[in-house]
Structures are given as C-alpha cells and as structure tokens.
Amino acid sequence: MPEVQPPHWVLVGAGHIGTLAAAYLRAAGHGVTVIRRAAAAPIDTTLIFADGRGTQRLRLPVTTPESIAKPITYLLVACKTPYTEAAVSPLRLADTATVVRLQNGIGSLDNLLPGGARLIDAVTTSAVKGTPERHEVVAENATWFGDGGAAPQWFEGLARHWPHLEWTGAIRQRQWQKLVANAAINPLTALHDVPNGQLLEDETLHARMAAIVREADNLLTALDSDWPGDSLASVEAVARATAGNTSSMRADVQRGATTEIDAINGWLLEQGARLGVDLPINREVCSALWER
Template identity: 55%
Template sequence: MADKRLGRWHIIGAGRIGSLAAHYLQQAGAEILGVRPGPAHRRRIELVFDSASAISQRPLELPIQPPLDCEPISQLLVACKTPYSAAALARVRLTDDATVVRLQNGLGSLDGLLAPGQRLIEGVTASAVMSAGDGRLRVVAENATFFGGGPRPAWFDALAAHWPMLAWADDIRPPQWRKLIANAVLNPLTALHDVPNGALLERDDLQTEMQALVAEADAVLARLDPGWPADSYDRVAEVASATAANTSSMRADIHAGAITEIEAINGWLLQRAAELGLDLPTHRRIVAAVHALEPD
C-alpha cells in the first residue's frame, strides 16, 4: 500500500537518474507513473547496484502514460534532459498547488514554467548511473543528494528513509553551485576532447582549460554571493579523479548525436555574467565549440 505521506508521483524523464529516483520513491511506498508521449505501457527496468561489498539486481516496474491520459498532476519529478523541459511541461496538466521536484543538471531549466501557487523543489545529486549496454542500468555510486527550496515538505522524511544520503538543504545554492561548476568543467571538456573524466588531469593543456573555466565561474558566483569561497578548482579535480573512468553525460550526448545540456550549465553562467557586466571568454568559446558538435 502506498505511503499516504508520499502519495502518487509522476515522473518526466525516466532515464538513468530518473529511474534511480523512481526506485527510491517506490521503495518508500509511493505510487509511481512515468509520463511519455506514445501508447500506454509498462516498462521494466533492471537496476544493478554495484557496491564495494556486493552486487544486487532490483527490478523496477514503471507504468507509462501518455501526457493526455494523465490526471491533473499534484506531484511531479522532472529528470529529463534540460533542453526538453519546456516541451515536456507544456504537455501535462498540473494542479494549482502542484509540487515539482527538478532533478536535472544545470540551473534555470524550469524558470517561468510554473504558475503562482505551484512549488518548485530543486534537487542535486552526486550519484552515478551508467547504461550497462544490455538494457540494464548500473548504479555505480550512491552519493549525497540534496533537495531544497523553502520549508521541508511533509513527505520528505518518509522518502529520506529509503533514499541513501538524501538530505534537506535550507539553502540549496551551495550544493547546486558546486555541482554546476563541476559540470561546467568536466562535461564540455570531456565532450570536446572525447576523453573520460580522469584524462583531464593527465594533460597540462586540459588542466589549464579547467583552471580558466573554474576561475571564471567562481568570479560570477562570488558576485552573486559575496560569501562564496571562490576556491573550486581542488573540488573539481577531486570529482574528476573520483570519476576518472566515467563518460560524462555531455560526451555521451555528442556520441549519440543528441542536443546537450550546455545552455543550462555553462550557458547559465554566461547569462548571469552578462547581467553582472562580466565577460567569460573561456566559457563563451567552450559553449560555441560544443554547439558546433550538436546536430543541426
């Protein structure tokens, strides 16, 4: 029986991170429905949890409904790629007091898409999920995840009991910005040079690019918040080292011939910089180079 504190959740974007979130919600007792254009069907997803102590497989049965068949949605988790956010939200009907959790890379992808009275909760995760190549999803790391944005909702503790390392952040900006800078460095550089994350630490030219991207990003965030420490390089290097063998999502998008999330990551920094009268030449060059690799 569904936990009354969690109720029914609809999910847009049941990819790697979206499927992991659906698993945690289902384990906590929530009723889960995926939203995707096309015929209604049931999708079976096999999650393989690869921890240091053991490997376990956990199936996820996810009913999928086309947007027009969905009732007005009161609780929605958005985990699709950021370029598709506006179109995805336009297809569904939200209740006047709907809660929307955004679990995506970058920032700003849902800005202006919710009505007054509808609540946005921002999510940031360091967990990592990879495609196993045989239809399964391999959970290679269950790391810290933060939700935040206003008061803690009544359902949060019930979900946190089944979502490892999930915490509520009264101020969500610090974890958001730390993740943003890591993404703004690792994603485009690995995509442009077609290398795994760890390779960025092995070449002097790529380390120079990393340092320039970090310095420009820190300059923007320090203007937005004078309390920002603006010393992000070591943390970004730690992420690159800890995920050395990983393929970034942007590199995977380029390989797949897909549109990337560059506008919600580096593009967000460029927008804020323009508002502040700052110039970010390295980010401008990197964004243009990534767009040149995207499909027309």
C-alpha cells in the same frame, strides 16, 4: 501526528536517474506513473546495483500528457535539460503542485511552472549508466533536496529508503558547486573526447579547466559575495575521483545527442550578460558545442 499518505508522483524522464528515483519512491510507499510522449506499455526495467545488493526488477505504469484527467499535484522532472520544455509544457499542473527537479544544470524549469507551484531542487552525486532496459547503479552517493524552506511531511519517510538523502537549507550552494564541476569537466571532456582524468594529466587541458573554474567563481561571487570563490581544488577532486569515467556530455556528443551545455555553461553566460561579467572561455566552449 496522523500518518501522512505518501504522494503519487508523475515522472517525466524515466531514464537512468529517474528510474533509480522511482525505485526509492516505490520503496517508500509513494506512487509513480511515468509520462511518455506517446502511449506505451508499462516500463519493465532492471536496476543493477554495484555494491553487491544485486538486481531489482521495476515495473512502472505509463501514461501520456493527454490521458491525465486531473491536474498533476506531484511532478518529478528527471529528463535531460534540453527536453524539459517539450516534456513539461503539455502537462496540466495544479496551481500549488510540488515539483522536484532532479537534473544537472540550472534554470530548465524557468517560466514553465504555475505561480503557486513549490519547486524543490535536487542535486545528486549518484551515478547511473547503461541502457533503457538495464540501469547500472554505479554509485549511490549523497543527494540533497531543498527549496530554501522546511522539508515537506513526506520527506522523512522517503529519506529512510533513499540512501544518503538529505534535506538542506543551502540547496543553492550545492547546485552551484555541482554546476562549477560540470561546467569545467563536461565540455572539455566532450570537445577533446577524453575521460575526466585527462583534465589533470594534460597541462593545456588543465589550464583551460582552471580558467573555466576561475570565470565561474568570479561570476558566482558577483551574484553572491559570500560565495567562497575557490572551487578549483574541489573540481580537481571530482576529476580525480571519476578519472576513468566518460562525462555525460562526452557520451552525448559521442552518440550525436543534444548536450546539456545550455543549462550549465550557458546558464553562467546568461548570468554574466545580466551582470556585465565576461566569461570568454565559457563562451568559447559553448560556441564549440553549439556549432557541432
């Protein structure tokens, strides 16, 4: 087979996870250009790996939506979900563009892509924090890409440079598993300003977490009768494994930023409204966060 020329990606959201993805893409020989709202100097940033691999300087070219001459053929979306529409709608995408969505939650790109675009969802359990200049890679765990079809030609080469990256035919299941954990852990830790492990320690918070999971499982079973519908143990395992951590939603609330609640519990409410399934505790946490 002839060598496949690695794609050149336009990256929306060179934050923590977007910068880590850019480092892996570069290592695999892919091109990466960052889109910013306003013209800016190239990004000069540092990744600090927790596993003793040391640090990596990364310099990424930056452009603006108006400066891109040709329609975009490869787009990586890694901004926070509330900013997705503002970031993606000014972009001119090729009709058959490939778009990778590396975000928590579901649905943030709905109605924003051309009809012929290939949307690949990415679910990662890696963790990166820090500042825009210093990205601390806390954990490089499993990442799954998928869209229900076969992997594109460039995927195999990328997987050689992106630790624990897999193509899956069951991306929806991975997304739903992560969604249930995010729906249960993020809003409660944000509203009560506690680390994740407190949801296991505090009886009242644990009962609310279990109620959110039960409602989510009911809804997902209504969407797909094959959904196992018993997510509590795996959500508890996530809370245990990340007991000392501040969830991203708690961090957003602490710094007064818009949260990703619409793409997480809000998505569950939307699906519930469509199917006539009530999710009162999910509605309550959404309202509490919307009112902030």
